[in-house]
Amino acid sequence: NAGVTQTPKFRVLKTGQSMTLLCAQDMNHEYMYWYRQDPGMGLRLIHYSVGEGTTAKGEVPDGYNVSRLKKQNFLLGLESAAPSQTSVYFCASSYSNGLTEAFFGQGTRLTVV
Amino acid sequence: KNQVEQSPQSLIILEGKNCTLQCNYTVSPFSNLRWYKQDTGRGPVSLTIMTFSENTKSNGRYTATLDADTKQSSLHITASQLSDSASYICVVILNRYTGTASKLTFGTGTRLQVTL
Numbered sequence: 001n002a003g004v005t006q007t008p009k010f011r012v013l014k015t016g017q018s019m020t021l022l023c024a025q026d027m028n029h030e031y032m033y034w035y036r037q038d039p040g041m042g043l044r045l046i047h048y049s050v051g052e053g054t055t056a057k058g059e060v061p062d063g064y065n066v067s068r069l070k071k072q073n074f075l076l077g078l079e080s081a082a083p084s085q086t087s088v089y090f091c092a093s094s095y096s097n098g099l100t101e102a103f104f105g106q107g108t109r110l111t112v113v
Numbered sequence: 114k115n116q117v118e119q120s121p122q123s124l125i126i127l128e129g130k131n132c133t134l135q136c137n138y139t140v141s142p143f144s145n146l147r148w149y150k151q152d153t154g155r156g157p158v159s160l161t162i163m164t165f166s167e168n169t170k171s172n173g174r175y176t177a178t179l180d181a182d183t184k185q186s187s188l189h190i191t192a193s194q195l196s197d198s199a200s201y202i203c204v205v206i207l208n209r210y211t212g213t214a215s216k217l218t219f220g221t222g223t224r225l226q227v228t229l
């Protein structure tokens with residue numbers, strides 16, 4: 001049982017490039033989330049999904065897009081990367097809303113130069 | 114000002130010693146409070162989950178306490194081990210309806226280092 005898997009683990013982008021981060025969960029969870037973690041700050045919610053085909057904005061959605069075409073996958077896209085998007089990105093999933101336990105992936109370290 | 118404040122920012126203790134980490138929050142109303150352990154280069158892993166009506170919750174050598182009146186929580190680690198070296202994050206969850214993402218407010222964490 002893999003839990004929550006993120007790919008890639010590391011990536012370096014040039015400013016203006018695009019990329020997609022993939023999150024996959026095998027726990028049949030309805031809710032999935034993308035967070036970013038920056039030094040000196042708590043994790044901040046970028047976007048989330050409450051089920052297949054749905055997405056919603058979190059606290060810091062600007063510059064990111066997401067898609068949830070399949071229940072088990074949640075994709076985070078950066079259309080035109082900026083240095084301010086240098087961060088560690090975490091995907092999480094939960095059976096229901098935040099009242100149930102959330103399981104996190106191992107993170108993707110993204111550097112935009 | 115962060116709605117979830119943790120102290121200390123970092124802590125170094127000798128193996129076998131006990132320690133207590135603090136979390137003060139202003140998030141209200143909340144449904145539950147969690148403590149997560151985050152190893153370097155890994156995602157957070159849940160240690161304890163407490164509802165607002167619970168005062169204490171244990172998970173092995175980890176014991177979390179909650180005082181909803183003073184809006185304080187603590188995580189006590191007993192007989193520390195080298196593997197306890199990690200960041201410990203306090204998370205407060207706002208009460209929300211199903212169908213929306215409950216608002217999780219994360220503290221910045223306490224970095225604990227256990228040494229020989």
